Amino acid sequence: MCGIAGAYSWPDGGPLTDRLTQCLAHRGPDGDGRYDHRDVHLGHRRLSIVDLSETGAQPMTAEGLALTYNGELYNAPELRAELEAAGVRFRGTSDTEVLLRAWREWGTDCLPRLRGMFAFAVYDERTGELVLVRDQLGIKPLFFVRRGGGVVFASELKALARELGDTLNVDQAAMIASLLYYWVPDSRCAYREAEKLPPGTWLRFRPDGSTETGTYWSLREVAEEGAAYRGEVDLHAVVEDSTRKHLLSDVPVATFLSGGLDSSYLTALAAREQPGISAYTIGFRPEDAKFEAMPDDLRYARIVARQFGVDLHEIEIAPDVQDLLPRMTHHLDEPIGDPAAINSYLICTAAREAGVKVLLSGMGADELFAGYRKHLANLLALRYRRVPGVARRAIGAAVDRLPVASSTRGYRSVRFAKRFLSFADLPEETAFRRSYTMYDRAELLDLVSPDLQSEVDDVLTEHADVYYDTKLTDQVNRMCLADARMFLPGLNLTYTDRSTMAASTEVRTPFVDVEVVRAAFRVPGREKIARRQGKVALKKAATAILPDEIVYRPKGLFSAPLRAWMSRDLAPLVREVIEDGVLVESGFLQRDALRKLVAEDAAGREDRAKHLWHVLTLEYWYRGALRGERLGVQ
Numbered sequence: 001m002c003g004i005a006g007a008y009s010w011p012d013g014g015p016l017t018d019r020l021t022q023c024l025a026h027r028g029p030d031g032d033g034r035y036d037h038r039d040v041h042l043g044h045r046r047l048s049i050v051d052l053s054e055t056g057a058q059p060m061t062a063e064g065l066a067l068t069y070n071g072e073l074y075n076a077p078e079l080r081a082e083l084e085a086a087g088v089r090f091r092g093t094s095d096t097e098v099l100l101r102a103w104r105e106w107g108t109d110c111l112p113r114l115r116g117m118f119a120f121a122v123y124d125e126r127t128g129e130l131v132l133v134r135d136q137l138g139i140k141p142l143f144f145v146r147r148g149g150g151v152v153f154a155s156e157l158k159a160l161a162r163e164l165g166d167t168l169n170v171d172q173a174a175m176i177a178s179l180l181y182y183w184v185p186d187s188r189c190a191y192r193e194a195e196k197l198p199p200g201t202w203l204r205f206r207p208d209g210s211t212e213t214g215t216y217w218s219l220r221e222v223a224e225e226g227a228a229y230r231g232e233v234d235l236h237a238v239v240e241d242s243t244r245k246h247l248l249s250d251v252p253v254a255t256f257l258s259g260g261l262d263s264s265y266l267t268a269l270a271a272r273e274q275p276g277i278s279a280y281t282i283g284f285r286p287e288d289a290k291f292e293a294m295p296d297d298l299r300y301a302r303i304v305a306r307q308f309g310v311d312l313h314e315i316e317i318a319p320d321v322q323d324l325l326p327r328m329t330h331h332l333d334e335p336i337g338d339p340a341a342i343n344s345y346l347i348c349t350a351a352r353e354a355g356v357k358v359l360l361s362g363m364g365a366d367e368l369f370a371g372y373r374k375h376l377a378n379l380l381a382l383r384y385r386r387v388p389g390v391a392r393r394a395i396g397a398a399v400d401r402l403p404v405a406s407s408t409r410g411y412r413s414v415r416f417a418k419r420f421l422s423f424a425d426l427p428e429e430t431a432f433r434r435s436y437t438m439y440d441r442a443e444l445l446d447l448v449s450p451d452l453q454s455e456v457d458d459v460l461t462e463h464a465d466v467y468y469d470t471k472l473t474d475q476v477n478r479m480c481l482a483d484a485r486m487f488l489p490g491l492n493l494t495y496t497d498r499s500t501m502a503a504s505t506e507v508r509t510p511f512v513d514v515e516v517v518r519a520a521f522r523v524p525g526r527e528k529i530a531r532r533q534g535k536v537a538l539k540k541a542a543t544a545i546l547p548d549e550i551v552y553r554p555k556g557l558f559s560a561p562l563r564a565w566m567s568r569d570l571a572p573l574v575r576e577v578i579e580d581g582v583l584v585e586s587g588f589l590q591r592d593a594l595r596k597l598v599a600e601d602a603a604g605r606e607d608r609a610k611h612l613w614h615v616l617t618l619e620y621w622y623r624g625a626l627r628g629e630r631l632g633v634q
Contacts, residue, residue: 002058003027003045003501004068004142005159006121008130008205009150010039016152016163017041023159027070027501035059035066040123040130042068049358049506050076050250055092060100062091064125067100070155071118071140072508074245079113108202111216115245115514119197121153128207136217137512138186138199138489141333141497145194149209156498157333160194161625168193170625173455175335175588175618180437180444180459182337182614183491187462190334190625199489219517223481224471226521236541238519242510243269246360254278254351255360256507257312259300261535262362262371264550265542266510270360271308272545278311278356279304280347300553307547315350317343317560321569326620331502332495335621337614339560341495348503357505363492364511367483368520370476370528371535371555373416374435378479379529381424381431396421403604405563415607429467432479433460436487438611447593476525488512563609566601574598574612577619582626589615 003024007013014036021032021043028045035042044058049072059068073079076095079102084090088101095116102110103122108131117139123130132153134142143160144153145168154160161168168191178184189196197203200217243266247253255267257279271277281301298314305312319342328341351359366372384392399421402414423434434440439447444456467482493512500507510516527537539551566574578598583589594615601608 002047002070003155004043004070004119004121005152005154006040006042006068006130007150007152008040008123009148009207009209010152013039013041013150013152017043019163020152020154020159021045023162024155026504027155029504031057033058035061035068035123037066037123037125038128040066042066042121042123044068047357047504047506048251050248051092051094051096052250053092056094056096058096060094060096062097062100063104065100065104066123066125067096067103067120069096069099069118069120071116071120071135072248072506073098073114073116073118074242074248074513075113075115076248108214108216111202117508117512119155130205131202132197132205133202134197134199136200136514137219137484137493137517139493139497139509139512141494142197143189143194144197144203146205146211149205149207149211151205157190157194158330161191164193170622172452172588173458175622176444176448176452176455177459177462178335178337178618179447179614180439181490182438182610183494184334184336185462185486186489186494187466190621217514219484220470220481222514222518223477223484223521226518226523227472227474227477229522231522233519233522233537235519235523235537236544238516239265239510239538239541240269242513242516243360244273246508246510246513247273249358251357252278252355253358253360253508254280254356255310256347256362257281257301257304257310258362259297259302259304259550260362260553260555261539261542261546261551262365262511264300264304264546265365265538266360266362267304267310268308268545271310275309276311278313278351278354280313280315280351280359282315282317282343282347300550303547304550313350313354315347317346319346321565322573325570325573325616326624328499329617329620330624332498332617332621334494335614335618336491336495337610337617338491338495339562339565339613341499342560344496344507345499345503348500348505348507352503352505359500359505359507361496361507361509362511363496363507363509364488364516365535365538367488367492368480368511368517369523369535369538370480370525371538372436372483373534373555374432375476375479376529376532376534377420377435378423378428378432379475380532381420381426384420384424392425404607405604418606428475429464432467432482433463438614447590449587449590452588474525476528477521480520480525480528484517562613563607566609566612570613570616573616577616581619583615583619583622 005020007017024045028047030048031046033044042059059066073095076098080098083101118135119140119142121132143157144151171192174184174188174190177188201215204212257263257267267279283298399417404415423431472478496507523537530536542551578594584591597608597611600606
């Protein structure tokens with residue numbers, strides 16, 4: 001895993017590439033490199049994982065091609081064997097060289113054959129063309145800014161923002177999207193002039209200033225092909241194969257282990273391949289865990305570790321959140337309000353201090369196999385709508401009067417009930433959006449400047465457009481597809497990449513794999529959610545290796561004791577942001593609406609901890625992003 005940067009037909013592209021590459025030093029502390037040819041400049045920061053020798057250094061050149069590459073190819077051995085059979089000779093053992101030789105042999109036709117996570121730039125000295133590429137599922141990031149026929153690119157937005165900040169402007173629609181979702185969708189960027197290369201696509205720049213784009217892999221098409229599949233799906237074999245391939249490394253590999261189904265499944269499979277593998281898990285201060293009513297993940301993680309001979313490392317989450325909040329906001333590139341990023345960062349920091357560079361994560365299983373509460377809740381809402389209106393109104397009134405917390409603890413069941421009733425009567429797409437986002441339309445309009453109504457409506461329309469952009473007739477798989485297209489790349493893969501690379505570690509996601517995705521959408525929704533239980537198909541597969549007490553334990557959350565933090569550690573910061581924050585002073589956020597959120601949370605009437613946490617992250621991101629620029633609502 002590495003950091004890449006470069007410039008093509010850009011004024012002072014060489015010095016700019018040097019500065020961009022230096023901004024990415026945390027992504028690759030093991031080495032750096034540069035390539036220059038006319039007005040093409042490629043930079044690289046290396047985190048050495050496969051082929052630790054100089055034959056794996058980048059940018060890599062061969063036969064008139066130059067490549068700067070961030071990622072891992074898990075089918076590199078198979079591709080290498082195929083290329084060798086065709087007469088291709090290799091200098092080293094890196095997957096970088098496999099990719100470079102595959103590009104020379106097959107060009108863009110090699111892309112659908114790649115199995116891994118990657119973002120790269122390849123330059124052809126013969127044609128003078130530069131091509132940018134991103135992996136099928138958006139695991140690895142690639143940001144760029146283009147002007148005229150030129151482009152400058154980097155693995156992280158913060159690098160571009162630091163070097164081009166005077167010419168970049170904050171995108172108000174992206175800020176609104178961040179408020180709604182608590183993250184910025186992959187289709188948008190926090191700066192108007194910057195772009196993210198969409199997953200499964202490539203973008204070619206030519207010397208004459210023209211460009212060409214292509215799509216080599218479509219998640220929507222894979223999902224629709226899966227719906228037409230009528231054969232048996234050996235899900236355990238697919239997950240086992242993916243896990244085995246994700247262990248490919250010349251350095252030790254460890255795992256995240258929460259004690260939940262997904263991480264336990266991968267850890268058990270990995271332990272079969274690498275006995276004694278290390279795993280990292282987290283716990284919380286007792287007072288925080290009690291207030292938040294959080295599950296006892298440590299107990300289950302210890303069961304898995306004992307059964308499979310795993311070397312378990314336990315980390316207590318008790319950070320100085322006032323100090324960590326602005327640092328995490330900086331690391332995350334865009335305003336992301338999920339405190340789980342802190343967990344990932346602290347786990348990877350501990351692992352890195354122990355000499356571990358690579359960890360496996362269970363990320364993606366919930367999205368693909370309908371494991372979130374929202375998936376089941378949206379199906380239950382179909383039944384709830386058949387309850388007579390008089391009864392629904394009575395239920396709603398009774399639940400509305402219940403408190404979500406006392407002075408000493410929170411009531412999760414009440415929070416869940418209020419959340420459910422906030423969307424249970426709505427149409428399918430609106431209900432699904434409301435089941436996991438922060439505000440409905442009216443609340444969002446109250447929160448931001450009245451002049452931003454059109455941007456609010458654009459953001460809401462985009463969600464509907466993505467949700468309905470499919471021929472799937474299965475509601476469960478429609479939800480899974482929407483999650484895999486928006487929630488997974490926009491939030492979970494994004495915070496995983498930035499928070500873990502901030503600690504100079506590589507996290508791999510065996511569930512977010514093209515073959516696992518293909519298998520997931522061959523499983524009908526009725527086999528994912530059944531008898532009021534989610535992720536049924538994956539649980540059935542996991543019983544091949546895991547005990548029932550792990551497979552069927554109550555679902556936990558990879559999160560943080562947010563309500564405890566907000567009520568104690570961060571309360572002063574909330575007051576500061578509401579009374580003196582730049583977002584309020586600019587007119588973007590409305591002070592009275594924020595005060596209402598605080599009052600509702602303080603009284604225990606509603607759970608607004610996540611809302612207020614994200615207001616803090618948005619404020620700190622905005623302060624760091626503007627470099628003296630003011631948002632200015634027109």
